[in-house]
Amino acid sequence: MGRNRKIISLVPHIILLTISLAYVCPFLLLIISSITDEKSIIQNGYSFFPEDLSSIAYQYLWNNAAEITHAYGNTILVTVIGTVVGLFMTALLAYPLSRKDLPFRTPLTFIVFFTLLFNGGLVPTYLVYTQLIDIKNTILAQIVPLLLLSGFNVLLMRTFFISSIPDSVIESAKIDGASEVRIFFSIVLPLSLPILATIGLFQATSYWNDWFNQMVYITDPDLFTIQNVLNRILTDTQFLSSTSLGASANEANAQIPGTTIRMAIAVIGILPMLLAYPFFQKYFVKGITVGAVKG
Numbered sequence: 001m002g003r004n005r006k007i008i009s010l011v012p013h014i015i016l017l018t019i020s021l022a023y024v025c026p027f028l029l030l031i032i033s034s035i036t037d038e039k040s041i042i043q044n045g046y047s048f049f050p051e052d053l054s055s056i057a058y059q060y061l062w063n064n065a066a067e068i069t070h071a072y073g074n075t076i077l078v079t080v081i082g083t084v085v086g087l088f089m090t091a092l093l094a095y096p097l098s099r100k101d102l103p104f105r106t107p108l109t110f111i112v113f114f115t116l117l118f119n120g121g122l123v124p125t126y127l128v129y130t131q132l133i134d135i136k137n138t139i140l141a142q143i144v145p146l147l148l149l150s151g152f153n154v155l156l157m158r159t160f161f162i163s164s165i166p167d168s169v170i171e172s173a174k175i176d177g178a179s180e181v182r183i184f185f186s187i188v189l190p191l192s193l194p195i196l197a198t199i200g201l202f203q204a205t206s207y208w209n210d211w212f213n214q215m216v217y218i219t220d221p222d223l224f225t226i227q228n229v230l231n232r233i234l235t236d237t238q239f240l241s242s243t244s245l246g247a248s249a250n251e252a253n254a255q256i257p258g259t260t261i262r263m264a265i266a267v268i269g270i271l272p273m274l275l276a277y278p279f280f281q282k283y284f285v286k287g288i289t290v291g292a293v294k295g
Helices: 002-034 038-044 056-062 065-098 105-117 122-132 151-164 167-175 180-188 190-209 212-217 226-242 247-254 258-294
Strands: none
Touching (some): 002 258, 056 258, 065 151, 065 226, 122 212, 167 180, 190 226, 190 258
16 A cells, blocks of 8 residues: 555656656757857767767857847846836836726726737738837837736736735724825836736746847837847858859858857857746745735
8 A cells, every 4th residue: 555655645746746847858959059069960860879079069059149139238228117117117107907996997807908909910010110109229129019018917917916915904004094106116017026027037038038029119229139140141151152142152151050050049049048047936936826826
């Protein structure tokens, strides 16, 4: 009986271990492929145990180090400003919607929900941001369009406020003379660290991985972020590999490791977020669970 119980208790661990490996193995294969010799990949395919290793893909990217470093600075600036401002605006909208005494609470919540189903479309959005408020080729073009405020994040945070902050706490603060602003900053936000960390991670990831707004609104190279630069480097290598520019040029192009460069670009793009994730993980589980399920 005891032995059967131990075997049964091992089953969930084996399942979770298998699922974890299914998520980790692709990243591991990505990193190994980026340091695998190009010829080895062509001959043997992708492998966790490559025959030959090579750092030529990273050397190729190192030749563009100045451009990549500048793009990293732009990405960090956009990510920090966008995440902080977006998180603050999300909390400012979610908190009133969580209060039962808010007039027109249901219609206002529906308006937020409506934005999850429909949007203005690319052309009207582009005309608004370029003709009406003219933010093209500015840092605002990398922060405001589509990313600054998400209806999903607002509803997630609203649900957390409803389920995790008792009305009695807010009523007690009111009786003690605290204003709404004091209640929001001194009570609500300190008690909401899990959901703030969760939404913050969502927004930071969105800003870090964003390349679409860059492609649409940014043409100034000084404002390019890391995803845009890496995408352009990848496009350039594909163009050189597929274009006939003479015998000497073709011989030089043949030396460009197109496959391993793709892997190295992906590693450089995701590495900062992978390093940041463990610091959010302890808040992430509680925030997403309470915010999404209990409401």
